[in-house]
Amino acid sequence: MSMAHLASPAGEVWDELAVGMLLCDGRGRVRAVTGCAARLLGLTDDEVSRPSGWGLADDLGVPLPDLPVIAAQVLRAGTAATLPVVAGRRRLWLEVYPVATVALAVLRPVHNDVLRDKGLFDPVTGLPNRVLLFDRLDQALRRARVRGTTVTLVLVALPDERRLHETGALLVTGLDADHTVARYGVGTVAVVADGDVDIARRVAGLVTRPVRVGWATSDGTHSVHDVVSRAEAAVLA
Numbered sequence: 001m002s003m004a005h006l007a008s009p010a011g012e013v014w015d016e017l018a019v020g021m022l023l024c025d026g027r028g029r030v031r032a033v034t035g036c037a038a039r040l041l042g043l044t045d046d047e048v049s050r051p052s053g054w055g056l057a058d059d060l061g062v063p064l065p066d067l068p069v070i071a072a073q074v075l076r077a078g079t080a081a082t083l084p085v086v087a088g089r090r091r092l093w094l095e096v097y098p099v100a101t102v103a104l105a106v107l108r109p110v111h112n113d114v115l116r117d118k119g120l121f122d123p124v125t126g127l128p129n130r131v132l133l134f135d136r137l138d139q140a141l142r143r144a145r146v147r148g149t150t151v152t153l154v155l156v157a158l159p160d161e162r163r164l165h166e167t168g169a170l171l172v173t174g175l176d177a178d179h180t181v182a183r184y185g186v187g188t189v190a191v192v193a194d195g196d197v198d199i200a201r202r203v204a205g206l207v208t209r210p211v212r213v214g215w216a217t218s219d220g221t222h223s224v225h226d227v228v229s230r231a232e233a234a235v236l237a
Contacts, residue, residue, distance in 0.1 A: 133183075
C-alpha cells in the first residue's frame with residue numbers, strides 16, 4: 001500500500017501537532033498519516049498501514065475492530081464516532097469523522113484521570129455515572145453491529161438508596177472486568193455486558209434481595225434509547 005504523510009498547504013509535515021491524524025478511504029484503508037499518529041500508536045508508518053497489528057482495545061480491555069472496520073462504518077452511517085481506546089499501554093481518544101468520501105481519524109492522548117476530571121463518575125458510589133453509562137452502552141451497541149454479537153443492559157432497582165454503594169461493590173467484584181457497572185439513577189444500578197447471555201441471572205444471584213431486576217438485549221440494531229426503555233419497562237413489569 002502506498003502511504004503518505006499529511007501535509008500543510010505549505011508542504012510542511014504536521015508532525016508537531018499534539019494530536020495524530022489519519023485519512024481512510026471509502027473501504028476504510030489508511031491512505032495518509034501524521035508522524036504523531038504513528039508515535040501515539042507505538043507503530044512505524046508501515047505498521048499503521050496494516051491496522052490488524054494495532055491491537056486496539058477499549059478502556060475496559062475489550063478488543064476493538066480494526067480501524068478500517070470502524071472508518072467504513074462511520075462513512076456508511078455518515079455520523080462521527082468517538083471511542084476511548086488503549087494502544088499498548090497508552091490511553092487515547094479515537095475520533096472518526098466522515099468527510100465527503102473519506103474518513104478523518106483523530107487520535108488524542110489522555111491522562112489516566114481524564115474520566116474523573118470530566119465528572120463522569122458518581123461521587124457517592126465511585127461508579128461510572130449515567131452519562132458514561134450511556135456512552136459505553138452506545139459503544140457496546142456499535143461493537144455488536146460490527147461483530148454480529150449481542151449486548152445486554154441490566155437494571156437493578158433497590159428499595160433503599162443506602163444499599164446503592166454496597167450493591168455496586170458486589171457487582172464490580174462479582175462480574176467480569178469487561179462488564180460496565182454504573183449508577184443509573186436514584187436507587188438503581190446498571191450493568192452493560194457484551195455477549196453474556198447469562199448476565200441477568202448472574203446479576204440477580206449477586207445482589208441482596210429484595211430487588212427488582214430488568215434487562216434488554218440487542219444485536220446492535222437498536223438505539224441506546226430503545227434498549228434503555230425496554231430495560232426500564234422490564235423493571236416495572
